[in-house]
Amino acid sequence: MGQPRLNLSKVHCLLADRDQFTRGLVAQILRGFGMGSIQLAGDGAQAREMVLQDRPDVCFIEGALPDISAAGMINWIRQQPPPLRFIPIIVLTGYTQLKLISEARDSGANLVVRKPISPRTLFDRLTWVANIQRPFIETGTFLGPDRRFHDVPPPDDKFKRETDIVAELPG
Amino acid sequence: MKRLVHFPKTRLSELVKEFGGANRDDAIVGAQDELESMRGETDRVIGESISALEAIAGAPQDKTGYSPDQMDQMLALCDQTVTLAGTFGYKGLDEAARYLCDLLDGLREAGTGDVPSVVVHVRTMRLLAPGSPPLPPAHQDTVLAELAKILTHHGFSRAADTADKAGPVA
Numbered sequence: 001m002g003q004p005r006l007n008l009s010k011v012h013c014l015l016a017d018r019d020q021f022t023r024g025l026v027a028q029i030l031r032g033f034g035m036g037s038i039q040l041a042g043d044g045a046q047a048r049e050m051v052l053q054d055r056p057d058v059c060f061i062e063g064a065l066p067d068i069s070a071a072g073m074i075n076w077i078r079q080q081p082p083p084l085r086f087i088p089i090i091v092l093t094g095y096t097q098l099k100l101i102s103e104a105r106d107s108g109a110n111l112v113v114r115k116p117i118s119p120r121t122l123f124d125r126l127t128w129v130a131n132i133q134r135p136f137i138e139t140g141t142f143l144g145p146d147r148r149f150h151d152v153p154p155p156d157d158k159f160k161r162e163t164d165i166v167a168e169l170p171g
Numbered sequence: 172m173k174r175l176v177h178f179p180k181t182r183l184s185e186l187v188k189e190f191g192g193a194n195r196d197d198a199i200v201g202a203q204d205e206l207e208s209m210r211g212e213t214d215r216v217i218g219e220s221i222s223a224l225e226a227i228a229g230a231p232q233d234k235t236g237y238s239p240d241q242m243d244q245m246l247a248l249c250d251q252t253v254t255l256a257g258t259f260g261y262k263g264l265d266e267a268a269r270y271l272c273d274l275l276d277g278l279r280e281a282g283t284g285d286v287p288s289v290v291v292h293v294r295t296m297r298l299l300a301p302g303s304p305p306l307p308p309a310h311q312d313t314v315l316a317e318l319a320k321i322l323t324h325h326g327f328s329r330a331a332d333t334a335d336k337a338g339p340v341a
Contacts, residue, residue: 007192011183021216022254028209032202034193057183086179094250096272098330116257116265119202123195130187136177 004127008035014056015040016047016073017092018066022115026060026092029119033126044068051077051084058129059089063097063104070100071107078108078143085143086136088129092117108144110134206258213255214301217264220248220255221296224271228286228293236284245289246275252296263299263311267292269329270318277327288321 041047256265271292
């Protein structure tokens with residue numbers, strides 16, 4: 001089986017992180033992957049404006065922006081009219097924000113990635129989000145990708161229950 | 172309750188399949204090269220963050236502890252240091268900064284203060300920072316083990332343990 005290949009040259013992404021230097025760091029990794037264009041936001045207000053104006057193809061959002069939590073930001077995106085509401089969202093959590101993981105997942109994030117971020121981890125997670133199509137569930141209390149992993153494992157092959165069987169990803 | 176299931180095709184999934192692009196190894200090497208170009212700048216930012224931590228840790232609100240504002244500032248600086256140290260492979264500093272994050276988080280939740288412990292953590296971070304004389308691995312392990320004892324003494328848990336119970340995460 002060959003290596004996964006991604007053509008990101010036409011992909012437009014939004015990267016929202018409160019810390020300017022960390023933002024630059026993650027952006028540099030994405031540029032290294034060949035990401036077409038990257039919009040940078042330092043807070044939720046900026047990020048919301050960019051989502052509406054630029055309609056990114058994928059969003060990377062820090063766990064807690066200065067003016068809104070990732071959960072709040074995700075909720076807002078998921079309330080937008082289609083196709084905007086279906087934008088893949090990857091949440092990046094800092095070490096002190098790990099407690100926000102459940103909250104972000106339950107708000108409709110496609111994936112939560114812990115910082116520090118290595119190029120290897122980010123590429124693999126992005127590949128997973130781009131290639132694995134999960135159904136999008138809409139109920140009165142939840143709007144986002146199916147949180148249950150029936151047919152394919154999460155990208156780190158770790159299931160919540162020991163009895164869950166890890167399936168091979170289709171080649 | 173009404174439940175709708177959509178199967179949306181995203182632009183991302185369509186675009187990444189177009190001809191061209193990079194395979195995994197090339198993309199990762201490309202990104203690592205980009206990152207490496209930021210190492211010098213990162214070392215400078217880490218140094219500045221530790222200086223800022225030293226300034227706050229050395230000026231507590233009173234003998235017993237730090238103000239909520241000071242705690243927030245230290246946590247933000249510490250979190251940033253974990254991210255930067257981890258990204259650039261400064262393992263000792265990464266671990267020391269994580270211990271300080273756990274300590275600050277525990278102290279905040281318990282509503283208590285422990286100035287000497289915070290100061291010891293910050294000094295350790297300086298000791299392990301890029302630019303400081305390298306510490307032999309055995310000494311580094313000893314120093315980090317002492318930080319772990321402080322956390323145990325307070326009965327605080329590590330953030331990583333909490334996260335592992337939270338569900339799928341990459």
